[in-house]
Amino acid sequence: MDSKPPSSRSTLGYNATLHFLAEYSDILLGTLFGALAIYFHLAHSPYLSVLSAAIAIGAFSITVSEIAEILAERLEEPYASFVLTFSAVAVEIILLFMIVREGVHNPAALETVKGGIISAVIVDMNVLLGLAVFIGGLSYKEQEHNEDTSSTYTTILLVASSALLVPSILTYTEDSNTLFHASVMIALLLISFYIAIFIFQTRTHSHFFKATAKSRLFRIKKHREEEDEEDDEDYIFDRLGNVWNFTAIFGFIFVIGMLAELFATDGMPIAREMGISAGLAGLIIAIIAVAPEIMTAIKAARDDEIQRVINIAMGASTVSIMLTVPILMALAYTNGIELTLDFNAFQVGALILTIILAWKTTDDGETNYFEGISHLMFFVGYAIIATLYH
Numbered sequence: 001m002d003s004k005p006p007s008s009r010s011t012l013g014y015n016a017t018l019h020f021l022a023e024y025s026d027i028l029l030g031t032l033f034g035a036l037a038i039y040f041h042l043a044h045s046p047y048l049s050v051l052s053a054a055i056a057i058g059a060f061s062i063t064v065s066e067i068a069e070i071l072a073e074r075l076e077e078p079y080a081s082f083v084l085t086f087s088a089v090a091v092e093i094i095l096l097f098m099i100v101r102e103g104v105h106n107p108a109a110l111e112t113v114k115g116g117i118i119s120a121v122i123v124d125m126n127v128l129l130g131l132a133v134f135i136g137g138l139s140y141k142e143q144e145h146n147e148d149t150s151s152t153y154t155t156i157l158l159v160a161s162s163a164l165l166v167p168s169i170l171t172y173t174e175d176s177n178t179l180f181h182a183s184v185m186i187a188l189l190l191i192s193f194y195i196a197i198f199i200f201q202t203r204t205h206s207h208f209f210k211a212t213a214k215s216r217l218f219r220i221k222k223h224r225e226e227e228d229e230e231d232d233e234d235y236i237f238d239r240l241g242n243v244w245n246f247t248a249i250f251g252f253i254f255v256i257g258m259l260a261e262l263f264a265t266d267g268m269p270i271a272r273e274m275g276i277s278a279g280l281a282g283l284i285i286a287i288i289a290v291a292p293e294i295m296t297a298i299k300a301a302r303d304d305e306i307q308r309v310i311n312i313a314m315g316a317s318t319v320s321i322m323l324t325v326p327i328l329m330a331l332a333y334t335n336g337i338e339l340t341l342d343f344n345a346f347q348v349g350a351l352i353l354t355i356i357l358a359w360k361t362t363d364d365g366e367t368n369y370f371e372g373i374s375h376l377m378f379f380v381g382y383a384i385i386a387t388l389y390h
Helices: 006-023 025-042 046-074 079-104 108-139 147-163 165-172 176-204 218-227 242-274 278-302 306-334 345-362 369-388
Strands: none
Touching (some): 025 242, 046 079, 079 108, 108 242, 108 278, 108 306, 108 345, 108 369, 147 165, 147 345, 165 176, 165 345, 278 306, 306 345
């Protein structure tokens, strides 16, 4: 017989319900708005369908990010950051590919895709990095990271962005085949370069991407983790093994893919009807894709783990250019669409200036809140021009 009074049992049940809702709010929210997105799509309400799909994609992306963070905590650098960056970039690729497919009926959709590719890097390097550095800088006067990490990544990004200039310059030629062939060659070059980078990062120079000192909050954090160990085990993905967690990530990404198709199908006509520029549309897509990463980076900055922030921001930017571009081109070609890499002057210029800014704010291995503000101000300027640039 239960010795606890009814009021106590009721309170425990209420608290358990609140705890469950807090733990799984992203999944519940994603499921609810995913169902609404399908309903509104079938009911021919595109505005509500797009809004519901965007919320559902964002919610499920948070779930993917949380599972990836669990896996990252079990792995060592640089593999921990790989899990975080690849899970986020996978969402980005799915969203942009669904927009690519709309290019069959609407050639302007391809300009949105190009804007999305550049915007993903802009958001990673300015919003994600800027917010994390700013918030971390408010808690700590300065935060230290491995300067070899930022030096290597900015070099890689500068070379990759320079490679994108080649097709952009060939835009002025009259032969469209030349532009497409140049885009294919640049895509192959980017993949080849990334293979070399992967070996460099995981085999020969993995120490370049690891923190040089333990976080000042390491002991406090470890103590809190030991105290909260029982609470953490309540979350189902903390109890699952790595294989099952990877399976769960792929499952949620598959659901995101289906929602992304609704988002693209109903969203592109709305963008055309409202006169939304390709740059702004691409920026919206980038923010949806990167939002969970931003939350992870802010949490890391608060825990004085600025090294992880640098790895996520610059690692995701590297993957966005060097893998997203070739993969999207290949997927577009299999669907009978020629996606070329003729980015406009504004996009390439903003990309190169972003990399230069990141180089200047991280090259000494220390960050502070003013450097975070600098990145955020740059992003605001980019967003204004992207909105007005047609």
